[in-house]
Amino acid sequence: SQKIEQNSEALNIQEGKTATLTCNYTNYSPAYLQWYRQDPGRGPVFLLLIRENEKEKRKERLKVTFDTTLKQSLFHITASQPADSATYLCALLNNAGNMLTFGGGTRLMVKP
Amino acid sequence: GAVVSQHPSRVICKSGTSVKIECRSLDFQATTMFWYRQFPKQSLMLMATSNEGSKATYEQGVEKDKFLINHASLTLSTLTVTSAHPEDSSFYICSARRQGLFTEAFFGQGTRLTVV
Numbered sequence: 638s639q640k641i642e643q644n645s646e647a648l649n650i651q652e653g654k655t656a657t658l659t660c661n662y663t664n665y666s667p668a669y670l671q672w673y674r675q676d677p678g679r680g681p682v683f684l685l686l687i688r689e690n691e692k693e694k695r696k697e698r699l700k701v702t703f704d705t706t707l708k709q710s711l712f713h714i715t716a717s718q719p720a721d722s723a724t725y726l727c728a729l730l731n732n733a734g735n736m737l738t739f740g741g742g743t744r745l746m747v748k749p
Numbered sequence: 750g751a752v753v754s755q756h757p758s759r760v761i762c763k764s765g766t767s768v769k770i771e772c773r774s775l776d777f778q779a780t781t782m783f784w785y786r787q788f789p790k791q792s793l794m795l796m797a798t799s800n801e802g803s804k805a806t807y808e809q810g811v812e813k814d815k816f817l818i819n820h821a822s823l824t825l826s827t828l829t830v831t832s833a834h835p836e837d838s839s840f841y842i843c844s845a846r847r848q849g850l851f852t853e854a855f856f857g858q859g860t861r862l863t864v865v
Contacts, residue, residue, distance in 0.1 A: 671853060680755070680842045680856030681793070726792070728854075735781070737844075737854055741792040 639664040641729060641740035649746045650717055658712040658743045660727035667729040670703055670710050675724045675742065684725075685712075717747045752776060753845050755857025762833055762864055770828045770860045772843030778823035779845035783854070784816075787840040796841075799826040833864040 642661045650656050660670070668689050673681035687694040687703045687710070694701045700713040714721050724742040731738070752775040762768050772782055780801045785793040797818055798806040805818035815837075817829040826845075830837055840861055844854040 673854075678840070678859065678861065680753075680844070680859045681854075683853040683855070686853055736795075736798075737783075738795070739793045 639738070641665075641727060641738060643725075643727060643740040643743045645741055645743070647744040647746055649748065652717060652719060652747055652749050654717055656714040656717045656721065656745055656747070658725050658745065660710040660712070660740055662708050662729060662740075665708070665729055666705075667731075669730045670701075671728045671730070671737070672699075672701055672710075672712050673726040673728060673739075675726055677724075681726055681739075714745070717745075719747045719749050721745060722747050753843065753855045753857045755843050755860055757860060758858055759861045760863070762862070764834055764864055765832055767829055767831045768833055768862060770830075770841055770843075770862075772826045772828070772845070772857050774824050774845045774855075777845075777847050779826075780823060780848065782820060782826040782843055782845045784818065784826075784828050785842045785844065787842060787859075789840075793842065796828075799828075799843075801826075830862065833862070835864045838862055838864045 640663045671686045672684045675681040685701045687701050698715045702711045724744045726742040727740045728737045754773045756771045782799040784796045786796050787793050795808050796811045799818045799820040801820045807813045820826040840859050842859040844856045846852045846854050
């Protein structure tokens with residue numbers, strides 16, 4: 638069966654460090670992978686999209702990698718800030734491109 | 750950017766009553782909207798796909814008679830939780846995407862439903 642796995646344990650890091658979150662998937666051949674941020678009691682907010690032919694994508698302090706051989710995406714936040722504390726979700730689009738499936742999310746806590 | 754508005758953000762209702770949640774796309778037409786349910790510290794679980802002008806498509810295990818979905822216009826989808834019970838208490842979120850493949854999803858603010 639298809640699975641999207643993210644570390645369910647919270648990631649605690651010190652302000653200024655780089656946070657790295659992992660998304661692993663099985664039984665998918667996604668053309669696109671997306672990352673979202675979700676704050677408590679709010680809907681997710683889109684952050685980045687990366688295509689299968691892109692190894693890396695950057696947006697300000699965010700960097701996403703996509704390794705289709707390892708079936709893994711890494712999400713990095715450099716120079717992390719307490720305001721980056723949230724739950725980060727990865728999501729895969731089905732091959733038809735019309736349906737998103739989400740991983741369980743990883744909670745990031747950045748301590749000042 | 751595109752905005753999806755969801756209302757109400759919080760609702761408390763008595764067991765046995767029905768609750769309607771609205772989801773609007775404010776600056777684009779959405780032929781398809783998605784309804785998710787999220788339990789505390791868990792992921793978003795797709796409940797149903799709302800299709801404008803036609804019946805919704807429900808995921809396995811979701812009771813279509815309990816969770817009524819209406820998508821009467823290109824900018825509005827509603828989810829009605831009928832005969833609500835305490836186990837229906839959850840966080841419900843809608844989303845919509847612009848037309849075209851592989852576009853990002855825009856989410857509503859979510860609705861916290863508490864059934865007492």
